[in-house]
Amino acid sequence: MKLIGSRMESDFLKELTQSSDALQEPGSILRKALAAEGHDTKTAYVLHWIPEQLEDLYTVLITGSYLVDVEIAKYDNSNPQ
Numbered sequence: 001m002k003l004i005g006s007r008m009e010s011d012f013l014k015e016l017t018q019s020s021d022a023l024q025e026p027g028s029i030l031r032k033a034l035a036a037e038g039h040d041t042k043t044a045y046v047l048h049w050i051p052e053q054l055e056d057l058y059t060v061l062i063t064g065s066y067l068v069d070v071e072i073a074k075y076d077n078s079n080p081q
Helices: 007-023 029-036
Strands: 044-051 055-062 066-073
Touching: 007 029, 007 044, 029 044, 029 055, 029 066
Parallel strands: none
Antiparallel strands: 044 055, 055 066
């Protein structure tokens, strides 16, 4: 696909860059979940996010090669200390 430098392309690139930056944050639960499964998050991009009532559902592009679907619970069921 040939890029034409449109505003839509620019906006999409900005969103992808922001998603990658957010994944690199030290407190990112999504990054920790991906790393725990052995995925490299240095070039990972969130393509889709669905905020559900009890969990968040993500579709993440890893190293431009494959997609990973991740479900992260919003609430920790452990007892607070």
